[in-house]
Amino acid sequence: MKVIGIVGLPGSGKSEAAAVAEELDVPVVTMGDVIRRECEARGLDPTTHHGDVAQALREEGGPAAVADASLPVIEDALDGSEVVLVDGIRSDAEVERFEEAFGESFLLVNVHAPFEVRRERVGQRGRDATADEGGESLEERDRRELGFGMGEAIEAADLTIENTDTLESFHESVRDLLRGEAA
């Protein structure tokens, strides 16, 4: 059994890694979806209350509360698969919780691309409001995520996949990793 956690700064390629997992029928547990379900359980609209509920969970259950809420979902996914990918890790507290839960079976992977490359890709992605449109700039997003403990989570990674080449070559690197872990 292997639980692969993905970390990386905004726009580094985490969702692309998750998409490759789905293509290979590796279940993906998205921690953001766990928060969305918690919004629904509290009768709140996830489109407007996602951040508030994530914060409330952490206030009520400590800094690893979202990881705690994700554990049963990961356990379920492990029932039907040797490998499970976890997207949405934001802090070293969450990494520690997964290490406690899965021990040597937890592998933390950092997806890395330099700032300018990420900025260009996020600019082309189309789903992000730019700073001019009232959205957050990539500098601000980086700062916010680093504030949650993403820097420490990245430092704790067991390995780094560089995502500076083509999308196809990144997909190939992720496929190699997932196939290697499934073997």
Ligand SMILES: Nc1ncnc2c1ncn2[C@@H]1O[C@H](COP(=O)(O)OP(=O)(O)OP(=O)(O)O)[C@@H](O)[C@H]1O
């Ligand atoms: N190697 C690549 N070449 C070209 N485009 C890429 C490459 N890797 C990722 N992209 C594109 O860059 C954008 C950012 O990637 P992705 O959405 O996977 O990042 P992310 O880490 O999930 O970001 P966020 O934290 O903001 O959700 C996407 O539009 C993706 O398709």
